[in-house]
Amino acid sequence: MQLKLLWDLQEIDLAIRELEQKIEEAPALSGVKEASEDYERLEKEISEKGSLLKDKRKILKNLEMRDQKIVEDRKTLSDNMYDGTVTSIKELEQMQRKMELLAEDKQKNEDEILLLMEFVEEQESLLEYKTKELEKCKQELQKKETALEEDLDRFRRDLVNLQESRAGLAEKIEAKYINKYNMLAEKHQGEALARVGSNDICGGCRVFISSALRGHLYNPEAIVYCENCGRLLVRLDS
Secondary structure, three states: OHHHHHHHHHHHHHHHHHHHHHHHHHHHHOOHHHHHHHHHHHHHHHHHHHHHHHHHHHHHHHHHHHHHHHHHHHHHHHHHHHOOOOOOHHHHHHHHHHHHHHHHHHHHHHHHHHHHHHHHHHHHHHHHHHHHHHHHHHHHHHHHHHHHHHHHHHHHHHHHHHHHHHHHHHOOOOHHHHHHHHHHHHHOOOOOEEEEOOOOEEOOOOOEOOHHHHHHHHOOOOOOEOOOOOOEEEOOOO
């Protein structure tokens, strides 16, 4: 009777160990960790692109202001050239040269503006796409987190039930058997007992039980150890 109770205790302990492993591995297996990393990567990328766009827009604004300043300078210079106040040919030639330089400067500045505008538009489009991807990633992460919490809640409830069942069962087992069980369970990764089937093979190490031990196995209270692996042997009805 005590061996049968020990076997049942072992079954519960193995089930507890399996549940604890599921709880530990659930975050990785559920995909939450991977989804969270994807979300953080996208969030960082969007933040970096946002900062870059802010800087480029500032540069674009300065270029546009510079373009306006060139236009104003050209107008002022043109007014001075043709209002009759300047009559010196040399001075007019110098003013004409300035007009040409301003025209070249304006063309260069406008080329820079055009290139920068194209870049900004491209990055804005990419940022919009990434932002939509981030929202999808967020929804997927939330979905996985919800599923994970549901799984963990179920595992924890099952674990509590098993622990309560174990406590009730352990009270029915004599201390000397519990002590033997604990010692062997630590040595054999939780499998202190091995079941012997009709083929007279140890369920732990798959070695035949010697004829000297087989007869003792029919005594439910006999303490019989496997000569090969050292587990406590038990023969149970199917």
